[in-house]
Amino acid sequence: MKYVLALCFSLCLSFSVCGQVITVKLKQYIVLNAGALASEADRKHFGGISAIEYVPGGPWILVNDRAVKPKKDSVTDQTSYLFTATDAAQLTAGAFSSVRGISGMENVESYRYNPTLKKYFFAAERDQESLIGMVNDQGGIPETLYTETPADRRISDNRGIEGLTFDQDNNLWFSLESGGETDCRKATATYLFKVPFDTRTNRYDFAGKVLYTYPFDACACLANDSPFDGSLGNGISEILSVDTQNMLVLERCYDGKGKGTSVKLFLATRNEQTRSFEKSMLFDVNAYLRPDNLEGMAWGPAENGQRTLWLISDDNFSAKQTTQLIVLTITR
Numbered sequence: 001m002k003y004v005l006a007l008c009f010s011l012c013l014s015f016s017v018c019g020q021v022i023t024v025k026l027k028q029y030i031v032l033n034a035g036a037l038a039s040e041a042d043r044k045h046f047g048g049i050s051a052i053e054y055v056p057g058g059p060w061i062l063v064n065d066r067a068v069k070p071k072k073d074s075v076t077d078q079t080s081y082l083f084t085a086t087d088a089a090q091l092t093a094g095a096f097s098s099v100r101g102i103s104g105m106e107n108v109e110s111y112r113y114n115p116t117l118k119k120y121f122f123a124a125e126r127d128q129e130s131l132i133g134m135v136n137d138q139g140g141i142p143e144t145l146y147t148e149t150p151a152d153r154r155i156s157d158n159r160g161i162e163g164l165t166f167d168q169d170n171n172l173w174f175s176l177e178s179g180g181e182t183d184c185r186k187a188t189a190t191y192l193f194k195v196p197f198d199t200r201t202n203r204y205d206f207a208g209k210v211l212y213t214y215p216f217d218a219c220a221c222l223a224n225d226s227p228f229d230g231s232l233g234n235g236i237s238e239i240l241s242v243d244t245q246n247m248l249v250l251e252r253c254y255d256g257k258g259k260g261t262s263v264k265l266f267l268a269t270r271n272e273q274t275r276s277f278e279k280s281m282l283f284d285v286n287a288y289l290r291p292d293n294l295e296g297m298a299w300g301p302a303e304n305g306q307r308t309l310w311l312i313s314d315d316n317f318s319a320k321q322t323t324q325l326i327v328l329t330i331t332r
Contacts, residue, residue: 021332022267024283027308028327030092042099045081047317051111051122051238052296052310059097060085062296062312063111063122067101078106080124088300092325105133105142109295110164110174110238117202121145123164123174130160132174132206146195146206154180154191158230162295163192163239165247170197172204173247175214177235184218184228190236192247192268192277213276214249214268221253221262232256238297240309245270249279250297250311258320263291265328283328285311292324306331 037043048064055061062083084098085091102108110123120135122142129149133142148155154176155161163175172195179190192212198205219226220234234253241247246269253262263285268277285291292313300308306329315321 022282023329023331024265025306025329025331026283026288026326027329028092028325029289030325030327032094032323032325037094037096037099039099042096045099045101046083047315047323049083049312049323050109050295050314052298052312053111053113054298054300054310055113056115056301058113060088060091061111061113062091063102063108065107065109065125065314078126080105080108102135103141105135109162112164112166114166114170116166116170116197121164121166121172123161125158125160125162125177127157130155130176132161132164132172145204146209148176150180152180156180156182156230159235162235162237163249165239165241167241168244171195172197173239173241175236175239175249177237178218178233179216181218182228184222184233185224187216187218187228189213190216190218192239211275212270213274215277215279216251220251221255223255226255234262237293237295240297240299242267247277248282248297248309250294252291252294254293260286260290261293262286263294282330285326289326291326292321294324294326300327303329 045067048066049062050065051063053061064081067079079101081101083096085096107124107126108122109125112121122133124131129147131144132146133144135142159177161174162177165173175192176190181187192214194210195204195206196208218234222233237252238250239247249266249268251264264281265283266279267282268279270277294311295314296312298310300310309328309330311326313324315323
């Protein structure tokens with residue numbers, strides 16, 4: 001993989017949210033491709049990046065949702081691959097220290113490190129179900145912790161669990177892409193879940209998960225007569241904890257017209273009394289560049305007292321799309 005494009009910006013937006021001024025600045029934009037990866041196998045498997053994670057003091061990790069682009073009339077290899085870099089400079093230069101498939105892990109949409117347990121957690125979105133799992137280390141065998149099925153009426157085809165994060169109290173949060181409604185004109189909300197950590201068993205208590213409503217327009221980029229399905233329409237592609245009350249939510253909408261994707265970053269504030277979130281837009285990516293299918297989001301290392309937020313796109317193994325790496329700075 002090579003470093004094919006790098007642009008630095010000084011563009012910024014400031015918002016007042018709950019009395020706080022939040023400044024969001026677009027710092028860097030990079031397009032990555034697989035041309036310079038060492039082996040042919042690694043070049044073949046790079047693409048479809050759906051998750052990014054940074055482990056403080058440790059590696060950067062990219063994860064794709066399947067091994068290779070599907071071929072006509074063939075069964076797709078759904079194994080997810082890990083691409084690991086030792087630091088941000090190596091990541092942006094495409095200098096991965098390791099590339100490997102994850103045994104038994106498929107269709108990964110989010111990948112998170114839990115510093116308390118020192119384990120990796122992931123969300124996987126399969127055709128008819130979604131699941132959350134855990135691995136003891138990057139080379140370990142995954143354990144399934146929770147499964148969401150269509151019978152719950154909260155997911156539909158290719159619209160399951162996409163976002164995963166941990167808050168400062170070590171609660172696990174996961175989000176549903178669009179809430180299960182297949183008519184986007186009727187979809188006014190989707191759902192986030194808080195899963196408490198049980199200190200007695202040292203495990204997450206999925207039986208005790210709490211549902212929160214998130215206001216959501218599934219038709220955000222669609223005309224009234226456009227269909228809403230597993231590809232077209234709006235969806236939550238990732239979530240990321242800010243503090244005990246606030247969450248970053250990445251929404252991306254595709255209208256099928258080949259003009260790119262509409263992507264907005266929201267700050268969602270939790271109301272415990274109503275078990276719901278209120279949201280305000282922090283950053284409209286389309287105001288600064290033409291985003292692709294942005295699916296991954298992670299906090300990077302702080303710089304000059306500012307938090308850095310890293311976004312990455314899934315190119316769907318398509319020659320018409322790109323793997324975009326976007327860096328924002330956020331100051332409160």
